[in-house]
Amino acid sequence: MSRDEDLSLLREYTQNESLIKHMFAVEAAMRAYARKLGEPEDKWGTVGLLHDFDYERWPDPPDHPLK
Template identity: 65%
Template sequence: MRWYARELGADEEAWGNAGLLHDFDYEQHPDEHPLWGMALLREQGWPQDVIDAIAAHYAAKTGVHPTTPIQRYLFACDELSGFITAVTYVRPSKSVHEVEVKSVTKKLKTPSFAAGVNRDDVQSGAELIGLSVDEHVANCLKAMQADADKLGLSGVQ
């Protein structure tokens, strides 16, 4: 999210926070996600655009569809970033630096791989931001490779 914010001249802090916080409540409140988290963030005074982006990443539950850039990009990055992480974890090196666009797109065509990832959301997310899946994968890879150490995706030593 921060990478796309920089590319688009958007608020990197807000976009980064939306990306970081959008699923924070899922483990402890899966049935109430993201409503529980949104309520807590609202109570704590988080900016409304961050809360709205979190709502839009799960429109089926919240009824908020992604319309603003932060909302569209969060939706687009959500499933794909998790999928790229899964592709990284199955590599012997566990390094995102060795993941290529073609590796990700090939795995996307294998329904049994990371079966919990909604492939339709990956496709519609890319369309929502006006990119092909390959272009979006390439961008997300660049972003994740740039922050591989922070993400724990630099590989085994």
């Protein structure tokens, strides 16, 4: 996925600005860890950015990773 596609998906599913800020913070942390560990920054940045993209729609643990 491209960065534009990542952001489009994030905005489609996430409205809460605090949650969006959290997702950007996790992305930054994941990129830093990837850089430190010699892993692909874009891949791990995307993982961090989108890790909670569907949380507002399915916040309950039994549903969150499955729907």
